[in-house]
Amino acid sequence: MPDTAQLIENDVLARNLEGPIDKVDPSEAALFEHNVHHEVFRRLRREDPVHFLPDSAFGPYWSITKFQDIVTVDSNHKVFSSQPSIVIGDPTDNFQPPMFIAMDQPKHDVQRRAAQPAVAPTQLSELEALIRERVCTILDSLPVGEEFNWVEKVSVELTTQMLATLFDFPFEDRHKLPFWSDVATTSDAVGVVGADMEWRMKHLTECLEYFSRLWVERANQPQKFDFISLLAHSEDTKHMIDEPMELLGNLMLLIVGGNDTTRNSISGGVYFLNKFPGEYEKLKANPELIPNMVSEIIRYQTPLAHMRRIALEDFELGGKTIKKGDKVVMWYASGNRDEEVIENADEFRIDRERARHHVSFGFGIHRCMGNRVAEMQLRILWEEILKRFDHLEVVSEPERVQSNFVTGYVNLPVVLHAKA
Amino acid sequence: MPTITYIDHDGTERPIEAKNGETVMETAIKNSVPGIDADCGGACACATCHVYVDEAFMDKVGQPEDMEQSMLDFAENVQANSRLSCQIQISDDLDGLRVTTPESQH
């Protein structure tokens, strides 16, 4: 869409790069869609790292752009509340079902503890063989030597199967999961233009009905280690079935939390290795770099660009006073490119030292619960790719998601080259 | 200089000469002791530096503060002697300290 690109060049981007600093607004979804948000954040980190914008499409808000400041805010849950929502905007239909990512202590803690065993390391070692088998099946079904969309055939399919496993969701119905995830994220609260909030409601209701049936089944069977069984059996959460909005909220969290993030890391890795061919060579020469590369992919992609908080009291940060009641947005997409903490942060380096030291999973009590599953999924995928293909070639620039929250790809055209 | 011994989950012991004032996490990272990830770099904000403290040292090491306890709540296989190693500062008092790393960090 050249006209949109033009618009960006001429208007949104210019305004944010050359206009007065006090008007800079990194929340415009078009910046992310065209992958130019990094330039805006670079300016903010340099000129106004703790930045207040009194007026935006999402109301007044603070932008936190430096790595250390993000850690400070993220790990101070007593001052910075996650309620009632962790995305920058509030939905126009006011529909915000409760979910533990958007709850403070103590309720957050009990609900997270109930769900967490599904994705804890012990359980993951149980799942590894199954996940590997599925990766192999998908990779073996791909066309070699002809162009296809990597997002659709690999990233979406693999993530869907991973989620189906974590929910022990009926395999033949698994495509409902990414569909509901898309429904949940298609909200005007994250800058999606023209989101149909009524259509959204209808499908979320369907999702709730489907899972309520699974819940009742699982509640009547012995406890297992999928999300639904765990929640249905825990003393702290088993009554959630009588709180349909809270059940729906947590379902949305567990579906969305793992879906776009993992999917876009899967696509991102392919894209980055093509942008940095020297790194691809390093990887082929030394597959032992895979675990380190996985962290670097997750840093470089930053699948969730931000999390938001509300200040419960006045707080000094970077010489500014954040006032009680203010909305505070931690831009992970910016923290991950902060040169003060990460050397040559704009470069993708698979053998980076201390690659795990990134902000993509957040920090503090809300730190990503599913980080180890995501890492495992990516590790297995790359192990199996290297065994099979000589080269995974990106043949044209990807089409990206329009959102200031989920950063990712709609279309990534690739051609696979077989091993000689 | 106090000696800290790191024991991994299958029993391998690594005694390390540590510096006073550094943390049990930092000493591990500097000496490439496996089993500690320390994703947040010591900010008490990730819980990937979880260790089990030898019972004999529990009193000397002391109890976790609020934030550490909140983070520990979400580590796996937490026991009464679980601590986040970035929150344990080394001093002569801790000479001989033994800590065991878990099989995996979450």
Ligand code: HEM
């Ligand atoms: C590369 C992949 C992923 C990324 C980048 C990611 C990122 C994040 C971030 C930034 C947070 C909020 C952290 C904060 O507020 O400090 C979060 C929380 C969460 N994530 Fe992930 N995530 C990923 C994969 C997953 C997966 C696979 C699952 C599970 C299926 C998952 C489930 C959750 C849950 C349940 C929370 C809420 C935790 C809480 O509030 O205590 N995530 N994630």
Ligand code: FES
């Ligand atoms: S290093 Fe992150 S909590 Fe200790």
